[in-house]
Amino acid sequence: MIEEYLELAAVTALAVIAIAAFAYIFAYTTTPAACQAVRLAAENPGSELVAYGRLKVNANDTHVSLCGITIEKDKILIYRTEGYLFIVSDNYKIYIK
Numbered sequence: 001m002i003e004e005y006l007e008l009a010a011v012t013a014l015a016v017i018a019i020a021a022f023a024y025i026f027a028y029t030t031t032p033a034a035c036q037a038v039r040l041a042a043e044n045p046g047s048e049l050v051a052y053g054r055l056k057v058n059a060n061d062t063h064v065s066l067c068g069i070t071i072e073k074d075k076i077l078i079y080r081t082e083g084y085l086f087i088v089s090d091n092y093k094i095y096i097k
Helices: 002-025 032-043
Strands: 048-054 063-066 069-072 076-078 082-089 094-096
Touching: 032 048, 032 069, 032 082, 032 094
Parallel strands: 076 094
Antiparallel strands: 048 082, 063 069, 082 094
16 A cells, blocks of 8 residues: 555656656747747848747857857847747848837
8 A cells, every 4th residue: 555655656756857848948949930930030131020929038248049050149029939929020120129
């Protein structure tokens, strides 16, 4: 009887650990739709795109890296990184609102 409870507790603990690890690993990933919209906006100045998703942004002193492309900090303005993203680009900047 005690062995059954120990087995149930062990299986439950492993399931909780697996779910927590899955949530931690995939919490800050970039979704493909948002990434494709940023790339299209960067390649085509004057475009306005709407995407739903999440962007992972890595920044240092002079550059911002997102979706595998590196952009100078003064050429991009990021207001939001998840949800409905309005991605607008002109000849000088990319705006993510």
